[in-house]
Amino acid sequence: MKLKHASVYLSLILLIVILSFFEDLFVQEIQVVQIYTKLLYGVPLLFLLSAFLAFRINETSTVLISLSFLIMSLSGPLMSYLLTAAISEEILVSFFRAMPAISAFTLSIIFLLPVKIRGKSLSGLKIIVFLLPFLYFFNPEYFDNLLMLNNLYQDLTLPIPGIFASFLPLASTIFRRDRRAGVLSLSITASFIIFMLPGILMLEESLLLSCYLFSGIIMLHSLYRVYWENAYIDELTGLYNRRALDERLARLSKGYSIAMVDIDHFKNFNDTYGHEEGDNVLRLVAKILKDHFGASAFRYGGEEFCIIFRRKNAKDAAALMNEARLDVASHGFSIRRSQKGRKKSGRKKSVKGIKKVKLSFSSGIASPGISRPDPVEVLKNADNALYTAKNNGRNRVEITRNR
Secondary structure (H helix, E strand, O other), X not given: XXXXXXXXXXXXXXXXXXXXXXXXXXXXXXXXXXXXXXXXXXXXXXXXXXXXXXXXXXXXXXXXXXXXXXXXXXXXXXXXXXXXXXXXXXXXXXXXXXXXXXXXXXHHHHHHOOOEEOOEEOXXXXXXXXXHHHHHHOOHHHHHHHOOHHHOOOXXXXXXXXXHHOOHHHXXXXXXXXXXXXXXXXXXXXXXXXXXXXXXXXOOHHHHHHHHHHHHHHHHHHHHHHHHHHHHEOOOOOXXXXXXXXXXXXXXXXXXXXXXXXEOOHHHHHHHHOHHHHHHHHXXXXXXXXXXXXXXXXXXXXXXXXXXXXXXOHHHHHHHHHHHHHHHHHHOEEEOOOEEEEOOOOOEEEEOOOEEEOOOEEEEEEOOOOOOOOHHHHHHHXXXXXXXXXXXXXXXXXXXXOO
């Protein structure tokens, strides 16, 4: 998760805190309160959209979390409906007071559970955990004691355990290796905190609605970010993918250079050491390219990468590319465990212990020149220069001579 996104979430939390100091003035503005009340109809829609996006990216945990937030945002209408079902008003008030804390626990568990254990899906278990808070109606006294509702500090209406539970999703970055975990865990924690602010700050209904609104915005933003990354980020290397490259090429006009990069002898490496180690090599080279060129580095496909140099001619781009080439060549790659690979002959070869393997890449660079061809043509010229580098011995950078 980028720092700027975390700062936006923190700003929303601080905004609610600041508004709480001016709550009396805020409530006196009847027209403003009426506008806020009308926003109530849009808040559940935010959580429905969040659940839809989470479903699209196959994030079952976040679907359940969004639906749980939806239930909490509809606490007013739900309470009115449940009162007609002859449920004690005292129990209902206590339940919706405890709901953020109970949900913080259960939803954190849902989010921390892996997708599968030994090949078996845990979606059913997550749904069961999702329904646990509703056991409150069968034994409210037990939950009141468990959440320390009977021993609240002064006028605090929020259970203390819920405050700590809201930070549990942050642990997902340790247990879940999925790159999306960092994005979602921070947004869920921020949403929990905002949901709990009314209990901490004793907010009136007008600012309570603001908390629901901001939580929905945070959830929707994080899921959009994950959805965007799924579309434009290469899962293996973390670089921008071919779709992102095509869109970037369409926006190029003049004053740029394009470099095509290909890892030398990569097929032989895969045949010898296996595709798993081959993937590790791709990650390593991608990391070095990203360290050198940042968002200008793309994975073109297979073992090929593409770099776009804005406001650089081919000669300057070649100098920068040579620095990255030397970095890869000096870094090398260590094989740390036994691997079984297959040679072209079909025989297997075992490699034990730590073995240092030399890595290198070849690169071809082209720029528009005077004729200013289409960026796709420039990329093809760079690709031709790459083949020249391969034919001239590899581990080198070649420039296409433009007319």
